[in-house]
Amino acid sequence: MDSRLLTAIGAAVGIPLVIGGYIYLTERLLSLLSVRRQTQIRPYVWVMPAIAFAAVFMVLPTINTIVLSFMDKTSTRFVGLDNYIYFFTNSETLGALKNNVFWLVFFTGFVVIGGLLIAVIFDRIKYESLAKTAVFLPLPISAVAASIIWKFMYDFQPPGTVQTGTLNAIIGTVGFSPVAWLINSTTNNPALIFVGIWTATGFAMVIISASLKAISSELLEAARLDGANELQVLRMVVTPLLMPTITVVATTMVIIALKVFDIVYVLTAGAYSTDVIARQLFARLANTDYGRGGAVGVVLLIAVIPLLLLNIRRFRQQEEIR
Amino acid sequence: MTKLAVATIRSRPIAPATMRRVAQRVPLHLTVWVVMAIWLIPTLGLIVNSFRSVADMGQAGWWTALFPPHGLTFESYQRVLDTPNVATSFVNSLLITIPATVIQVTIATMAGYGFAWMRFPGRDIFFIVIVGLMVVPIQMTLIPVLRLFAATGLAGSFVAVWLAHTGYGLPFQVYLLRNAIGGLPREIFESAEIDGANHVQRFWRIAVPMALPAIASLVIFVFLGVWNDLLVALTFMGSSPNRPLTVVITGLVTSLGGGWQFLTAAAVLQMALPLAVFLFLQRYFVRGITSGGVKG
Known part of the structure; x- marks a missing residue:
């Protein structure tokens, strides 16, 4: 406990000291320069800590990982494309890649469509904020805790014994035999993806709901007066107007789907053909197989490049409006 | 006089319409409650189970603890x-x-x-x-x-x-x-x-x-x-x-x-x-x- 106490005191005193000291010292140093020089250099003083962190922890390691992916296990010998050939011929990594595609399609699809429908439905009731809180509640819960929550939902006991898992108990009352949700190869990936959907739908709902409130009710009324039914209003008026928001939510979800790690790691550890890319990378890292691990990372990076460009393009468009 | 007039207006034509409106909204409310249940029940189950003994958790689902005998305990904590x-x-x-x-x-x-x-x-x-x-x-x-x-x-x-x-x-x-x-x-x-x-x-x-x-x-x-x-x-x-x-x-x-x-x-x-x-x-x-x- 002693070293921990020391850390706590060190952090409480040291961190403000370092940050305050940085601002104070750089200002003192700047004051020695001419005013013109000061205005030239000062901006870098302000943004440099952030840029340095980004460089040391994101930019340089990313470049390094790309280099490592062309080297052998211990990064001593250049092996060309061997690690990539391994990635695209090995059933384990290919299986993980396939599962990520599942995650990408179903997780993103259900979260976005579910979030939209829930936002629209909840918009029509008086106890909207209460209902929203319920759907939103899993959001602050960690993937680790959520996994334990769902371990109970999916719990499986041999047929004929008491089913303590919520889902098996429910299907048992209507006469079905229990399912080993997390082991059965047709149910386990959907089961894991549903845990993700359960944690993320609240996020989509809140964002979409905020945009929904911004749509003028006169517009919707006009559509109804023109004879549109509720489904048509939703499909032809509301959804197009929400498209920018839906795109934002969808890109966020695609990134989460590509990076998914915690839920799979805690619930199945990738067993029973539920593995994903991020867990594969972690496994290589734990094995200190940096070459193959690097190749897994690069595949992941290539997958996000379209999103990266999309993000930058959208940012540029926003800047033009500003 | 006015009171009576208001009462007749209220009681006659509007009441059936209100009834119909309420009836129409039943599916809506039902949907809302099902959605809320899907999102609340898993967490509720975990919290209830955390106050039950490991032996109980193995013998019956968490929902049994909602009814007496609850058998709640801090054993797991x-x-x-x-x-x-x-x-x-x-x-x-x-x-x-x-x-x-x-x-x-x-x-x-x-x-x-x-x-x-x-x-x-x-x-x-x-x-x-x-x-x-x-x-x-x-x-x-x-x-x-x-x-x-x-x-x-x-x-x-x-x-x-x-x-x-x-x-x-x-x-x-x-x-x-x-x-x-x-x-x-x-x-x-x-x-x-x-x-x-x-x-x-x-x-x-x-x-x-x-x-x-x-x-x-x-x-x-x-x-x-x-x-x-x-x-x-x-x-x-x-x-x-x-x-x-x-x-x-x-x-x-x-x-x-x-x-x-x-x-x-x-x-x-x-x-x-x-x-x-x-x-x-x-x-x-x-x-x-x-x-x-x-x-x-």
């Missing part, structure tokens, strides 16, 4: 707290989360101000790199950063995890705060400049107080993100005695084949703080999400 490393790892989680949050948000606020209100060559390029980095998966960086920590002797230390979280979190935070601080009215900054306020004064007296709601929601977000993190701590701390609660719980889940049920209590301990933050600061929490999401 006792057992979790007696499990080696659990109590210390709770403290570790705090020792990781609080400093990591303070470092990140402070640096991000400074950079956000710099990008918003200072002019310098390379500003747009730097910022576009930051926008791009928001999407880069941290997995891409784990191997080199782990080697860096190993080489510098920082692996497994609190400092390593503070720095790593800061590095990984900053792009998004700088982006968010640059938008929040940059969205403040230009006239205020200009008149302060004319009055002779330097950048440090403009930062502390104008930018920070006015952007405080944005900063507050960011603090909540970063805090929860670090508190709930598994991957960063698992990679850079592994089996270090400094590892946080998430790593310890995950280790127990995977190492205990059977008898893992008492970990319900551990999960409740882990999520108690985030849920409390969420319930008490829901407004900031929601605003953080919508501002980050809608603008970014």
Whole structure:
């Protein structure tokens, strides 16, 4: 406990000291320069800590990982494309890649469509904020805790014994035999993806709901007066107007789907053909197989490049409006 | 006379219409309640189970405890707290989360101000790199950063995890705060400049107080993100005695084949703080999400 106490005191005193000291010292140093020089250099003083962190922890390691992916296990010998050939011929990594595609399609699809429908439905009731809180509640819960929550939902006991898992108990009352949700190869990936959907739908709902409130009710009324039914209003008026928001939510979800790690790691550890890319990378890292691990990372990076460009393009468009 | 007139108007034509309206809304309310149940029941089940004995959990589902005999007990909590490393790892989680949050948000606020209100060559390029980095998966960086920590002797230390979280979190935070601080009215900054306020004064007296709601929601977000993190701590701390609660719980889940049920209590301990933050600061929490999401 002693070293921990020391850390706590060190952090409480040291961190403000370092940050305050940085601002104070750089200002003192700047004051020695001419005013013109000061205005030239000062901006870098302000943004440099952030840029340095980004460089040391994101930019340089990313470049390094790309280099490592062309080297052998211990990064001593250049092996060309061997690690990539391994990635695209090995059933384990290919299986993980396939599962990520599942995650990408179903997780993103259900979260976005579910979030939209829930936002629209909840918009029509008086106890909207209460209902929203319920759907939103899993959001602050960690993937680790959520996994334990769902371990109970999916719990499986041999047929004929008491089913303590919520889902098996429910299907048992209507006469079905229990399912080993997390082991059965047709149910386990959907089961894991549903845990993700359960944690993320609240996020989509809140964002979409905020945009929904911004749509003028006169517009919707006009559509109804023109004879549109509720489904048509939703499909032809509301959804197009929400498209920018839906795109934002969808890109966020695609990134989460590509990076998914915690839920799979805690619930199945990738067993029973539920593995994903991020867990594969972690496994290589734990094995200190940096070459193959690097190749897994690069595949992941290539997958996000379209999103990266999309993000930058959208940012540029926003800047033009500003 | 008037009273009677009102009464007849109310009671005759409207009542059946209201009935029909209520009847029409039954499916709507039913849908709402089903959705709420799907989202609430799993968590409720965990919380109920955490107050039952492991033996009970193996014999009957959590819903049986809703009816007498409830058989509620603190046994699982006792057992979790007696499990080696659990109590210390709770403290570790705090020792990781609080400093990591303070470092990140402070640096991000400074950079956000710099990008918003200072002019310098390379500003747009730097910022576009930051926008791009928001999407880069941290997995891409784990191997080199782990080697860096190993080489510098920082692996497994609190400092390593503070720095790593800061590095990984900053792009998004700088982006968010640059938008929040940059969205403040230009006239205020200009008149302060004319009055002779330097950048440090403009930062502390104008930018920070006015952007405080944005900063507050960011603090909540970063805090929860670090508190709930598994991957960063698992990679850079592994089996270090400094590892946080998430790593310890995950280790127990995977190492205990059977008898893992008492970990319900551990999960409740882990999520108690985030849920409390969420319930008490829901407004900031929601605003953080919508501002980050809608603008970014």
